[in-house]
Amino acid sequence: MVITIVMYMDNMFSLLDISEVKQPVKADLKSVIPVYSKILNEGVVREPIVVEETTNVALKGYETLEALNLLSVEKVPVMKIDRSKVEVRSLHTVSPVRLEDILIAGLRGPKLPYNSFKIQIDAQIPALEVSLSDLNVRDIKRSNLRVYYDTLELLYKDWPTPLVRLRSFSSANRDVWAKLEWANPYSNSIKDRVGWSMMMAALEDGILGDIIYEATSTNTGIAITAIANLLGKRTKLFLPKTIQRASDFFLKVLGADVIRLPVGLTVEAIGEVDARSKTDGATHLNQFENDANLKVHLKYTAREIDEQLKSVGLKPDCIIGGLGTSGHMSAISIYFKSKYGSSVKVISVQPAPNEVIPGIRRIETGMKWIHWTEFDQIVDVTRREAIEGVLAVARKEGLIIGLSAGAVFSAFNRIARDEGVYVLIFPDSGYKYSEQFEEYFRGLGEF
Numbered sequence: 001m002v003i004t005i006v007m008y009m010d011n012m013f014s015l016l017d018i019s020e021v022k023q024p025v026k027a028d029l030k031s032v033i034p035v036y037s038k039i040l041n042e043g044v045v046r047e048p049i050v051v052e053e054t055t056n057v058a059l060k061g062y063e064t065l066e067a068l069n070l071l072s073v074e075k076v077p078v079m080k081i082d083r084s085k086v087e088v089r090s091l092h093t094v095s096p097v098r099l100e101d102i103l104i105a106g107l108r109g110p111k112l113p114y115n116s117f118k119i120q121i122d123a124q125i126p127a128l129e130v131s132l133s134d135l136n137v138r139d140i141k142r143s144n145l146r147v148y149y150d151t152l153e154l155l156y157k158d159w160p161t162p163l164v165r166l167r168s169f170s171s172a173n174r175d176v177w178a179k180l181e182w183a184n185p186y187s188n189s190i191k192d193r194v195g196w197s198m199m200m201a202a203l204e205d206g207i208l209g210d211i212i213y214e215a216t217s218t219n220t221g222i223a224i225t226a227i228a229n230l231l232g233k234r235t236k237l238f239l240p241k242t243i244q245r246a247s248d249f250f251l252k253v254l255g256a257d258v259i260r261l262p263v264g265l266t267v268e269a270i271g272e273v274d275a276r277s278k279t280d281g282a283t284h285l286n287q288f289e290n291d292a293n294l295k296v297h298l299k300y301t302a303r304e305i306d307e308q309l310k311s312v313g314l315k316p317d318c319i320i321g322g323l324g325t326s327g328h329m330s331a332i333s334i335y336f337k338s339k340y341g342s343s344v345k346v347i348s349v350q351p352a353p354n355e356v357i358p359g360i361r362r363i364e365t366g367m368k369w370i371h372w373t374e375f376d377q378i379v380d381v382t383r384r385e386a387i388e389g390v391l392a393v394a395r396k397e398g399l400i401i402g403l404s405a406g407a408v409f410s411a412f413n414r415i416a417r418d419e420g421v422y423v424l425i426f427p428d429s430g431y432k433y434s435e436q437f438e439e440y441f442r443g444l445g446e447f
């Protein structure tokens with residue numbers, strides 16, 4: 001859909017580089033998502049961001065600005081306003097917010113809390129209609145020769161991760177594609193994206209201390225420790241007892257402090273990790289609650305899949321993935337349902353009751369973002385089925401996928417019809433899970 005700018009009333013609007021527009025508040029992501037969805041659905045921005053004319057600090061349209069950032073635009077429509085036309089009503093009684101405070105928060109930070117003030121503008125803000133394509137949505141492209149100046153670039157400048165057609169499971173009417181998230185450099189998993197996003201957000205907010213505590217089932221811990229090493233910080237990681245022993249060694253290689261807690265699920269450790277981080281003055285990033293998790297998948301993972309399929313003339317009919325924090329599948333559902341409506345089915349996979357599959361867990365154990373969107377179906381998979389999924393992919397396609405990826409494949413196998421475009425999200429490879437494979441083969445009497 002190409003809609004050009006239809007209205008530039010009296011030159012009141014201009015397009016500014018998004019980097020020039022200063023966000024003074026920490027916009028609440030739950031309030032941003034409806035704006036993000038609407039813009040993605042319509043392909044059009046209908047309100048300008050009102051900015052103070054000398055500083056370009058945003059005074060209205062915080063949700064739109066954040067939504068446009070998540071949509072990777074280079075330009076944003078702004079309406080400049082003289083500060084004499086601005087009236088600030090503080091909602092903070094203890095230390096009232098003045099216009100000066102908002103401008104300083106935008107220019108230097110730290111950002112002000114969402115809803116800590118209201119702004120009245122003594123001017124009409126007329127409607128506008130600017131198409132997303134006029135805002136120069138950034139291309140998803142990596143350097144052709146793959147030369148990187150540091151390992152962080154190797155992470156985010158190497159995206160998109162591959163999308164590969166699984167030929168042996170495809171047919172004349174069915175295309176099956178796998179998104180290979182092990183092609184991330186640190187944890188060889190989808191969690192590098194989240195570790196990077198949370199660490200960068202904490203750095204930007206000025207809350208990243210010298211030591212970081214996190215409850216992890218391995219992958220997030222590896223990602224955070226790797227990035228902490230680059231920044232000269234340390235990590236202490238809390239792993240449930242159910243996770244394979246190999247994780248301790250990988251984490252030790254990276255220099256992390258590892259503590260095993262007597263819990264079955266990573267999420268059950270959050271209370272203790274939070275309490276200890278407060279006592280010890282450590283930073284707790286908390287992947288289960290930290291919106292930087294959802295954001296990185298909205299901005300990159302989901303859009304990559306869309307652009308990659310578009311490049312071969314396809315649109316997905318069904319996307320299948322596993323649920324841990326629910327970060328990547330919630331973002332994928334928000335993105336694709338906003339853009340294509342119910343024509344894209346989004347299916348999530350959880351372990352069957354009392355089953356342990358590393359990286360994923362059941363919805364009733366509590367997830368934040370899953371409630372912000374819809375899923376068409378939730379499929380239960382046993383650990384045995386997940387491992388059989390791993391074997392099926394390895395023996396037909398030659399790829400040794402991880403257990404949660406095996407669960408995704410198993411769910412696909414159960415629900416797929418013989419037509420349509422399917423995308424399977426494979427969060428990591430199988431190499432961390434040799435203990436689970438050993439146990440499986442022993443159970444079959446093959447060892």
Ligand code: PLP
Binds near residue numbers: 191
């Ligand atoms: N699979 C693996 C191997 C993981 O490590 C994780 C998350 O830790 C997931 C799946 C679930 O991803 P998410 O937390 O985005 O729901």
